[in-house]
Amino acid sequence: MADDPFTTLWVYLAASPLLWLSLTLVCYLIALRIYRLGGESPWLNPVAIAVALLIGLLILTETPYQTYFDGAQFVHFLLGPATVSLAIPLYRQRQRLQRLALPIVAALLASVLTAASSAIGLGALLGASTETLISLAPKSVTAPVAMGISEKLGGLPSLTAVLVVSTGILGAVLGTGLFRLLGIRDDAIKGFALGATSHGIGTARAFQVSPVMGAFAGLAMALSALVTALLLPPMLARFMAAGG
Amino acid sequence: MLEALTLILVCQLFGEVSVLITGLPVPGPVLGMLLLLAWLFLRGGVPESVGRTADALLSHLSLLFVPAGVGVLVHWERMRGQWTAIAAALVLGTLITLAVTALTMTAVMRLTGRGGSNRG
Secondary structure (H helix, E strand, C coil), X not given: CCCCHHHHHHHHHHCCHHHHHHHHHHHHHHHHHHHHHCCCCHHHCHHHHHHHHHHHHHHHCCCCHHHHHHHHHHHHHCHHHHHHHCHHHHHHCHHHHHHCHHHHHHHHHHHHHHHHHHHHHHHHHCCCCHHHHHHHCCCCCCHHHHHHHHXXXXXXXXXXXXXXXXXXXXXXXXXXXXXXXXXXXXXXXXXXXXXXXXXXXXXXXXXXXXXXXXXXXXXXXXXXXXXXXXXXXXHHHHHHHHHC | CHHHHHHHHHHHHHHHHHXXXXXXXXXXXXXXXXXXXXXXXXXXXXXXXXXHXXXXXXXXXXXXXXXXXXXXXXXXXXXXXXXXXXXXXXXXXXXXHHHHHHHHHHHHHHHHCCCCHXXX
């Protein structure tokens, strides 16, 4: 069996980060192709498709997640620098930010408070454990920030990452329909709500609809990451002290 | 490109180190973002190479979430055990947050007479 050239090749590849790094990119490109072929329908979210393809591959090859992550961590690492890079769209939007300061501050506070309290409230109501609740609380902010918050408060950062990605996909999929239902037509408002709720995945979706929507989504993502990082830890600490 | 990437990484590094030293409850990359923003305001503009590097990083932002998303494999058991609570928090929580954010912004824009953001 060990002499089988395929097995030898597999053993070599499985031990190197190159295989899963490449497959992460390949699966993402396939997902993007499917998304475009489907007329960029929000239901064909590229992150969801790429994740499903990779999970299928991992199960088929009986590869543990840790082995996968040894390769994929190079992609994951870039979340940090990408967060720092949000300073650039923020700076570019500074005039709009000034002009719309009041509506933006109001919407921002509303979204940060609603995101955390709706997640904790619904989760607690339906019997989620404390660890799960803490992991749920920061799910509307971009992954590196959410994972940092979750870790600091005693949640499970890797579970938070999964919940963050799910929230991003859900917002990107359901946003357009919900805005139509609510009669909201202003691209600035739609973008801001998407970015504040669904961080980078919502922002990626917003950029595909229009540049104004994308810019406001990027702005909302950066601001809500900042405000959540400042407000949520003391808020949650008080909540936990009160709730036991 | 290399200088821009270095600038971004050094901002993150300063952010992480400051969090470690001061014990601030803010994640390092967020502090790094503030540092970069402060630098841009001091400088009074975005250098072209920094703009290009940031745009490249942000244009494939969804790709960066894929490795974390695959982590659902590890948490499958826990998620199955608390399925209804997690699903409700995710689906309803997302819809409620989207609606509250959009409606609040609409209301305050109307109150302050700052509608029609597409003009600017």
